[in-house]
Amino acid sequence: MLTQQQLKENVAVAAIDYVLPYLKPDTIIGIGSGSTADLFIDQLAQFKSRFKGTVSSSERSTTRLQSHGIEVFDLNDISHVPVYIDGADEIDAGLHMIKGGGGALTREKIVASVADQFVCIADESKCVDYLGAFPLPVEIIPMAREAVARQMAALGGRPKLREGFTTDNGCQILDVAGLRITDPKALEARVNNIPGVVTCGLFAIAGAGVALISTQTGVEQRKPA
Numbered sequence: 001m002l003t004q005q006q007l008k009e010n011v012a013v014a015a016i017d018y019v020l021p022y023l024k025p026d027t028i029i030g031i032g033s034g035s036t037a038d039l040f041i042d043q044l045a046q047f048k049s050r051f052k053g054t055v056s057s058s059e060r061s062t063t064r065l066q067s068h069g070i071e072v073f074d075l076n077d078i079s080h081v082p083v084y085i086d087g088a089d090e091i092d093a094g095l096h097m098i099k100g101g102g103g104a105l106t107r108e109k110i111v112a113s114v115a116d117q118f119v120c121i122a123d124e125s126k127c128v129d130y131l132g133a134f135p136l137p138v139e140i141i142p143m144a145r146e147a148v149a150r151q152m153a154a155l156g157g158r159p160k161l162r163e164g165f166t167t168d169n170g171c172q173i174l175d176v177a178g179l180r181i182t183d184p185k186a187l188e189a190r191v192n193n194i195p196g197v198v199t200c201g202l203f204a205i206a207g208a209g210v211a212l213i214s215t216q217t218g219v220e221q222r223k224p225a
């Protein structure tokens with residue numbers, strides 16, 4: 001029986017096989033955040049001479065990339081990112097996701113938005129029939145905390161401030177449990193439209209284009225159902 005850590009390591013290796021065709025001297029790779037993304041970064045380091053560099057979705061990933069001698073570019077200086085690799089907290093059959101367990105959701109969404117393709121790498125424990133068992137992270141401007149919390153409660157959620165945590169953008173996170181997410185795209189648009197919300201951790205309007213899911217019997221490549 002493989003542990004969750006072994007499953008994460010296996011999908012990080014499989015992700016390298018997936019991105020190898022993209023690794024050209026002028027290529028910039030988009031890098032997500034989290035423990036699975038960390039393992040991917042460690043694998044990618046072996047191939048650093050084959051591509052130009054990366055754009056990163058968090059200070060954590062930037063530090064890890066640079067520790068391997070992989071260049072991290074300012075997104076403002078980059079016009080083409082063929083592929084973005086990142087983990088997820090939950091992923092459904094349509095490859096809609098909840099992300100932001102590590103608090104990097106906004107930068108993840110920004111880097112993903114400029115990439116041609118989002119490749120989600122996850123172990124099978126992240127696969128769900130319906131999103132929402134994992135509390136939805138919502139990044140907020142601090143002065144709007146209570147106002148946003150009331151609106152999230154009105155949507156049926158139970159918002160809780162992530163205590164002692166500040167995002168890379170100097171903002172706070174409300175983790176919202178108990179939401180019944182029947183239409184992830186509609187909920188993403190609705191939450192993102194609340195004044196004071198920077199972004200929410202639903203990645204449904206633009207989900208993943210492909211998912212590499214690590215199972216006990218191997219890594220499966222899945223497309224949106």
Ligand SMILES: O=C(CO)[C@H](O)[C@H](O)COP(=O)(O)O
Pocket residue numbers: 032033034035036037086087088089098099100101102103104105108
């Ligand atoms: O969205 C994220 C960070 O903001 C991560 O991708 C998500 O939390 C999954 O993390 P891990 O790979 O550690 O399970």
